[in-house]
Amino acid sequence: MDNGKVEWPNSLWAAATPEGPALPALEGHVEADVVIIGGGFTGLSTALHLREAGIDVVVVEAMEPGWGASGRNNGQVIPTLSRPDPDDIVKQHGAAGERFVALLRDSASILFDLVRRYQISAEAEQAGWVQPVHSPGRIKIAERRVRQWSKLGADVEILSREQTRAMLGSDAWYGGFWNKTGGHINPLALARGLARVVLAQGGRIFARSPVASYARQGDRWIVTTANGTISARALVLASNAYTGEFSKTLSPAIASEVMPVLSWQMATQPLSDAARKTIIPGRQSMSDTHGELYFARYDARNRLVTGGNVIGPGDKAANLRTMVAARLQRLWPEIGEVKFDYVWNGYVGMTTDFMPRIHRLGPIAFGWTGCNGRAVALSIALGGELAKAVQGVPERDLALPFTEPVAIPAHGLMRLVAPLMLMVYRRRDAKERV
Numbered sequence: 374m375d376n377g378k379v380e381w382p383n384s385l386w387a388a389a390t391p392e393g394p395a396l397p398a399l400e401g402h403v404e405a406d407v408v409i410i411g412g413g414f415t416g417l418s419t420a421l422h423l424r425e426a427g428i429d430v431v432v433v434e435a436m437e438p439g440w441g442a443s444g445r446n447n448g449q450v451i452p453t454l455s456r457p458d459p460d461d462i463v464k465q466h467g468a469a470g471e472r473f474v475a476l477l478r479d480s481a482s483i484l485f486d487l488v489r490r491y492q493i494s495a496e497a498e499q500a501g502w503v504q505p506v507h508s509p510g511r512i513k514i515a516e517r518r519v520r521q522w523s524k525l526g527a528d529v530e531i532l533s534r535e536q537t538r539a540m541l542g543s544d545a546w547y548g549g550f551w552n553k554t555g556g557h558i559n560p561l562a563l564a565r566g567l568a569r570v571v572l573a574q575g576g577r578i579f580a581r582s583p584v585a586s587y588a589r590q591g592d593r594w595i596v597t598t599a600n601g602t603i604s605a606r607a608l609v610l611a612s613n614a615y616t617g618e619f620s621k622t623l624s625p626a627i628a629s630e631v632m633p634v635l636s637w638q639m640a641t642q643p644l645s646d647a648a649r650k651t652i653i654p655g656r657q658s659m660s661d662t663h664g665e666l667y668f669a670r671y672d673a674r675n676r677l678v679t680g681g682n683v684i685g686p687g688d689k690a691a692n693l694r695t696m697v698a699a700r701l702q703r704l705w706p707e708i709g710e711v712k713f714d715y716v717w718n719g720y721v722g723m724t725t726d727f728m729p730r731i732h733r734l735g736p737i738a739f740g741w742t743g744c745n746g747r748a749v750a751l752s753i754a755l756g757g758e759l760a761k762a763v764q765g766v767p768e769r770d771l772a773l774p775f776t777e778p779v780a781i782p783a784h785g786l787m788r789l790v791a792p793l794m795l796m797v798y799r800r801r802d803a804k805e806r807v
Contacts (some may be wrong), residue, residue, distance in 0.1 A: 379437050379581060384717035385640035385672060386444055386561035393438055393565035394572055396580035399601035405431040405577070407763050408596050408603045410584050410623070411611035413443030414560075414748065415741065417567035418487075418756020419609050419763075424574035426764065431603055432576065433596060435583035435612075435619045439564025442614055445719030446749060447638055447678055448560045449658040449670055451502050452481040452527070452552055455745045456727035459521045465728070466774035476758065476772035478527045480750035481554040487753060488558070493566035495558045496673040501657045502555025505537050505546035507802065511662045515550035528553040541659060542651040543704045549661075557658040557670040560749060583619035589735050607763035610740030613748065614722030624740070629780035630730055631742045632791055633720040637693055638680040640672065640715040641701075644708070649675060652705045664798025666746075667700065676714070677701070684792050690716045721746050723791075725781060731755075731773050737763055739773070 381387040407423055409416045412434030423430040434440075454462070454477065462477075463470040485499045506512050519531045532540065532549040540551070568578055582598045587608060589595075594608040610616070610624060617628030644652065653659060653671065660668035669679040681697045683689050698711035724730060724743040729751070731741040739762050741755060758772050768775070781787055 379440060381440070382445060382717040382719065383715060384445060384561070384638065385676065385678060385715040386448075386559055387717075388715065389672070389674065390559060390562045390565060394569050394578075396437065396568075396578050399433055399579040399582040399598050399603070401601050403431060403577075403579075403601065403603045405429050405603060405605045407431070407607045407609065408433065408594060408605035409609045409611055410587065410596060411613070411615075412438040412568065412578060412580065413441055413564060413611060413613065414567070414752035415613070415756050415759070416609065416611035417564065417571055418753045419611065419759045420571045420576045420578075420756075421567060421574065422757045422760035423763070424571060424576045426760065428764065430576050431605070432571065432578045433582050433584055433598065433603060434578065434580050435615070437580045438568040438578065439561045442719050442721065442744065442748065443564045443752070444561035445638065445717060446560050446636070446721075447668060447670065447680060448557045448672075448749065449502060449660060449668065450481045450484055450499075450556045450558060450750045451658070451660070451747055452477060452479070452554055452750050453518070453522070453747065454727060454729075455747050458518055459525060462728070462774075468769075469772075469774040472772035473774050474525060476754050477751065478522065478525055480754035481552070481556065483757070484558070484750050484753045485556065488563070488566075491566070491570045493563060493570065495563040495566055497556065497558045498656055499554065499556040500655055501551055501553045503532065503537070503540060503549050503551045503657050503659050505532070505541060505549035505659065505661045507546060507661050507663050507667070509547050512548045514662060515548055518550045522552070540655060540657060541653055545704050546661065551657075555658060555750075558749070559672065584623055585620045586622050587624075594735075594738060607737040608734065609738070609759050609763060610734060611759075613742050613744055613752075614720040616742060618720070624734075626778040626780065627730070627732065627740060627742050629784045630778050631722040631724055632781060632784075632788060634723050634791055635718050636680065636721045636746070637682060637689070637716065637718045638678065639693065639697055639713045641677045641679070642712050642714055643675040644677055648705075648708055651707055652677070663802050665802055667704070669701075682792075684796070722748075730778065731775055732778055733775055739763065
């Protein structure tokens with residue numbers, strides 16, 4: 374047993390979540406029916422669905438389950454994409470897009486149902502997700518989304534300015550889009566809980582074993598790490614924004630089509646009972662229409678979990694504390710003095726059109742990337758579809774709109790300048806305040 378210690382970010386989730394299961398590193402040669410690269414939400418969900426079908430599966434993780442984006446995010450469970458609406462997705466992908474939209478519509482409920490079925494202690498609250506609009510003109514976004522999702526049977530509602538004020542406790546917004554199936558969870562607790570369930574169902578998970586490469590040899594996939602190999606009939610690549618972070622040779626094509634953007638999360642000290650009676654009293658999760666996103670939700674200890682972005686030199690965490698505290702006081706004056714106990718970050722995988730990328734990697738091999746800040750619900754749901762794919766379910770029955778990898782031009786340079794887009798978003802947001 375390898376008991377190597379893995380460093381965790383200074384996050385609320387790492388501080389509040391019980392340790393995950395003890396896992397060995399990969400050493401020597403292992404045989405499996407399916408090998409999954411990545412122990413985040415997608416990899417663990419895929420593994421669980423395969424074990425439910427009685428299929429032998431091995432997960433190999435570079436660090437520990439939930440160490441990457443799956444355990445570092447805000448924990449909002451949102452059953453939509455960030456920019457594309459259902460009509461956009463269907464226009465781009467046709468019948469596969471229709472199936473994908475249906476999966477997306479149900480993705481939050483799929484997650485919460487799975488948590489309830491396996492009694493995973495993930496601080497799950499299905500209180501809904503609301504997207505308030507930050508300018509009068511942006512109410513058209515909410516109206517369009519309610520119209521399109523309503524046609525598909527989603528439990529959504531348009532909110533007036535008065536309803537939004539009552540739901541969120543602030544005059545900052547002009548209305549909004551409410552999806553009642555959304556909510557929030559402790560993402561690291563969900564990842565660690567999924568890992569325990571996979572193990573209990575007979576799956577195998579290797580940790581602290583970054584994959585250097587995978588290749589087809591005869592009728593098998595061979596996955597190679599520094600100290601071992603895995604041979605399997607089928608393969609799933611589920612490393613998302615971290616695909617190029619541990620090994621440049623893992624999958625250059627997928628690593629170059631997604632932009633890893635640093636996302637900062639923050640947790641306040643617990644709010645008082647009086648403050649919580651007016652600040653998001655129904656405990657919905659919230660993220661609005663600003664380009665420089667305003668977002669917040671409560672955790673189980675009544676901390677407000679929010680975040681922001683900052684560019685330039687200096688102590689970024691300190692600068693964020695000042696900036697986001699002022700923002701919260703502007704949105705909710707009754708909050709009083711704001712102090713943050715935790716500030717942490719992690720990568721979000723962004724694509725140029727805010728659409729996920731789902732690929733066939735070869736015979737009985739699949740992968741995806743490009744969460745665009747919406748991976749919590751989507752990745753759990755995609756795990757079920759990827760499990761079907763490696764079992765041979767026909768493509769016409771899968772909610773997987775496949776594409777070929779397309780690299781972002783000058784990917785390395787764009788990665789350096791991508792943070793400067795924050796200035797563009799701020800300028801656009803300022804123009805839309807009236």
